[in-house]
Amino acid sequence: MEKRVTFRGWLLPLVLIAPQVIISAVFFFYPAGQAVWQSLFIPDPFGLSSQFVGLGNFEFLLSDKFYRASFVTTAVFSTLVTLCSMIPALFLAVIADRLIKGSGVYRTLLIWPYAVAPAVAGVLWLFMFNTRVGVVSWYLGQLGYDWNHVLNGTEAMGLVVVASAWGRISYNFLFFFAALQSVPRSVIEAAAIDGARFWRRFFTIVLPLLSPTAFFLLVVNVVYAFFETFGVIHTITGGGPQQATTILVYKVFSDGFVGQDLGSSSAQSVILLIVVGLLTVIQFKYVEKRVHY
Amino acid sequence: MNKNLLGALAVTTALSPVAAMAQTEVQFWHAFTGRLGELVKAQVEEFNASQDEFVVVESHKGNYSETLNAGIAAFRAGEQPHILMVFEVGTATMMSAEGAIKPVYEVMAESGASFDPDAYIGAVKGYYTTTDGDMLSLPFNSSTPVLWVNRDAFEAAGVDPDTDLSTWENVGEVLDQLKAGGEDCPLVTAWQSWIHLENLSAYHDVPFASKDNGFAGLDTELMLNGPTQVAHLTAMGDWAKGGKFIYTGRRNEGGANFRAGECALFTESSAGYAGIKAEAEFDFDVRALPYWAGVISEPQNTIIGGASLWVMEGHDPEAYKGVGEFLSFLSSSGVQADWHQNTGYLPITAEAGVETRNAGFYEENPGTDIAVIQMTAKEPTANSKGLRLGSFDQIRGIIDEELEAVWSGEKTAQEAMDSAKERGDALLRRFESANQ
Numbered sequence: 001m002e003k004r005v006t007f008r009g010w011l012l013p014l015v016l017i018a019p020q021v022i023i024s025a026v027f028f029f030y031p032a033g034q035a036v037w038q039s040l041f042i043p044d045p046f047g048l049s050s051q052f053v054g055l056g057n058f059e060f061l062l063s064d065k066f067y068r069a070s071f072v073t074t075a076v077f078s079t080l081v082t083l084c085s086m087i088p089a090l091f092l093a094v095i096a097d098r099l100i101k102g103s104g105v106y107r108t109l110l111i112w113p114y115a116v117a118p119a120v121a122g123v124l125w126l127f128m129f130n131t132r133v134g135v136v137s138w139y140l141g142q143l144g145y146d147w148n149h150v151l152n153g154t155e156a157m158g159l160v161v162v163a164s165a166w167g168r169i170s171y172n173f174l175f176f177f178a179a180l181q182s183v184p185r186s187v188i189e190a191a192a193i194d195g196a197r198f199w200r201r202f203f204t205i206v207l208p209l210l211s212p213t214a215f216f217l218l219v220v221n222v223v224y225a226f227f228e229t230f231g232v233i234h235t236i237t238g239g240g241p242q243q244a245t246t247i248l249v250y251k252v253f254s255d256g257f258v259g260q261d262l263g264s265s266s267a268q269s270v271i272l273l274i275v276v277g278l279l280t281v282i283q284f285k286y287v288e289k290r291v292h293y
Numbered sequence: 294m295n296k297n298l299l300g301a302l303a304v305t306t307a308l309s310p311v312a313a314m315a316q317t318e319v320q321f322w323h324a325f326t327g328r329l330g331e332l333v334k335a336q337v338e339e340f341n342a343s344q345d346e347f348v349v350v351e352s353h354k355g356n357y358s359e360t361l362n363a364g365i366a367a368f369r370a371g372e373q374p375h376i377l378m379v380f381e382v383g384t385a386t387m388m389s390a391e392g393a394i395k396p397v398y399e400v401m402a403e404s405g406a407s408f409d410p411d412a413y414i415g416a417v418k419g420y421y422t423t424t425d426g427d428m429l430s431l432p433f434n435s436s437t438p439v440l441w442v443n444r445d446a447f448e449a450a451g452v453d454p455d456t457d458l459s460t461w462e463n464v465g466e467v468l469d470q471l472k473a474g475g476e477d478c479p480l481v482t483a484w485q486s487w488i489h490l491e492n493l494s495a496y497h498d499v500p501f502a503s504k505d506n507g508f509a510g511l512d513t514e515l516m517l518n519g520p521t522q523v524a525h526l527t528a529m530g531d532w533a534k535g536g537k538f539i540y541t542g543r544r545n546e547g548g549a550n551f552r553a554g555e556c557a558l559f560t561e562s563s564a565g566y567a568g569i570k571a572e573a574e575f576d577f578d579v580r581a582l583p584y585w586a587g588v589i590s591e592p593q594n595t596i597i598g599g600a601s602l603w604v605m606e607g608h609d610p611e612a613y614k615g616v617g618e619f620l621s622f623l624s625s626s627g628v629q630a631d632w633h634q635n636t637g638y639l640p641i642t643a644e645a646g647v648e649t650r651n652a653g654f655y656e657e658n659p660g661t662d663i664a665v666i667q668m669t670a671k672e673p674t675a676n677s678k679g680l681r682l683g684s685f686d687q688i689r690g691i692i693d694e695e696l697e698a699v700w701s702g703e704k705t706a707q708e709a710m711d712s713a714k715e716r717g718d719a720l721l722r723r724f725e726s727a728n729q
Contacts, residue, residue: 042726042727044389044727044728045365045386045390046365046368046390046392046393047368047369048390051726051727051729053726060719131541132549132550132553132555150541150546150697152701239690240543240697241697242695242697259684259687259720260362260386261684261720263727264723
């Protein structure tokens with residue numbers, strides 16, 4: 001039997017949920033509703049006049065092959081960012097978990113990059129890979145590799161992925177580390193007595209026990225890659241070269257705030273909303289089934 | 294000392310509310326930081342000190358795009374400044390915003406401040422004037438592209454630095470010689486679309502867009518895929534492939550390479566003067582932008598980049614009087630001559646140019662008048678008056694993307710420009726329907 005606390009009457013529960021409802025309404029439902037409404041118009045930048053175009057904005061977007069390509073770019077980018085931030089984080093957490101001495105120092109050091117804002121991280125990485133003064137690109141040049149993310153789309157993508165994933169490793173590390181600490185020692189010791197080696201124990205016992213954390217991080221990291229990497233992209237590539245690093249949310253910004261095309265920008269937000277909604281549903285419906293709590 | 298300071302403070306605090314009541318405030322939003330920001334501040338202070346009826350309050354609102362956005366957002370919220378600096382690319386956006394802007398000629402007529410639209414250099418004025426000749430915004434900082442030469446790099450590569458660089462044909466040969474002489478970076482550029490397409494078109498008197506480059510109507514289409522532009526970009530693409538033209542980025546990233554002495558030639562705005570003069574540890578000189586002798590026997594004029602000042606609608610008549618006074622002060626020839634000499638921006642009035650020449654500035658700083666000559670040698674034609682295209686900031690982004698495809702060899706110049714036209718036209722159509 002589930003335990004349920006029940007309230008007598010309606011007033012108290014309403015008062016208790018009111019703050020959450022009000023916050024959601026003001027900061028989510030109202031702006032989202034505005035975006036949906038505005039996506040049906042082509043307004044002029046100053047808000048002096050606007051033309052109703054129905055689904056015209058969506059038609060315009062979906063017939064733009066660069067916009068469609070941006071979906072692929074976003075998918076590649078967010079997959080890479082998620083993988084590049086979760087796998088190293090897990091690896092580092094496992095290593096730090098095995099340390100007996102000094103793990104506190106490692107932990108602290110590993111958490112630091114999280115404190116760096118994405119835009120600042122972007123600038124840091126840009127300096128290292130700057131085609132003229134960058135330290136890394138200079139060394140690459142010495143090795144005979146001509147680094148030029150300004151013209152080479154693959155290199156540009158690599159750079160924004162690394163810069164976005166870097167700070168995120170800390171965040172993921174923290175969660176993995178905490179989860180590792182809560183894996184019962186007795187289970188691991190029992191397996192060890194049965195003769196299972198470290199990696200065997202890791203894959204058959206630890207990893208399944210980490211799956212709720214990994215799932216949580218998967219969702220959070222995908223959302224991060226979708227929305228919060230804006231600063232990195234803006235400082236490093238500005239979406240270029242050509243449109244190699246223009247992810248959906250960057251296009252919302254550049255069309256809305258550089259191009260003053262608020263209709264198209266709103267329509268893109270609506271599409272983005274639907275995409276992320278679908279993604280979350282898929283994650284919870286299919287991926288979560290494979291997670292053992 | 295301390296006592297004096299305190300006393301002064303007490304006096305100012307006591308007086309300032311009274312002063313603020315009596316003076317009408319004029320808000321001025323601009324996009325300048327660093328040295329330029331200081332110069333703007335100085336201009337404002339000079340104006341404020343020159344009279345006691347109005348007080349201009351300047352504030353920096355970010356880069357050009359950000360300043361425009363701040364102005365637009367403020368207008369939507371009913372908090373717009375009196376004067377907003379808008380870069381030339383945003384001109385069409387502002388012009389179409391009837392009801393949000395108050396044309397400068399109107400402001401001047403109402404305020405009674407001295408104002409003679411004919412005092413302004415034609416090529417500068419044309420950019421911000423309607424086809425009927427009414428000035429809509431006041432030209433503020435205007436520059437035009439020129440060719441910067443690192444003489445030391447020429448000598449190091451065994452090329453005579455005084456070689457004639459007036460045509461692209463000659464430049465092509467010099468690039469070969471520089472490369473053969475061991476120069477790793479023969480040519481860089483800043484603002485590729487502005488210099489190698491927009492100015493290229495005007496300079497060779499070919500259209501960049503239909504309808505007089507957009508001056509004659511919103512139903513304009515890009516024409517940047519014409520033979521002149523394609524031939525130039527093909528040559529540039531070949532130079533890029535041969536390591537003779539080095540691409541460094543969409544904005545003025547190449548300036549760092551040039552100022553560090555790494556590159557031999559640099560196509561950049563005349564306003565690059567202040568930075569190059571301050572940083573270059575080599576012998577440099579300025580030449581006119583090259584032209585293709587095979588296309589035109591004598592080049593037309595180049596067009597400007599930079600910003601102008603727009604007056605926003607929705608303030609008191611009294612404040613507009615102050616705006617008029619301030620704009621009139623800004624275009625006075627003394628202020629303009631100083632501005633021109635300090636920054637490398639063009640003097641916007643013919644008189645300021647004469648004053649600068651008479652002061653002997655051009656003799657002391659040879660080459661600083663190249664930009665002025667290049668812009669004013671010929672009367673502008675419909676192709677060289679300027680550009681007035683909606684969503685132009687975004688269209689430039691598209692052009693940048695397509696040019697990158699040319700430099701990397703992914704597309705031919707013709708393919709890239711055809712695609713730029715198609716994509717840019719789609720945005721122009723959207724702008725047209727948003728502003729009907």
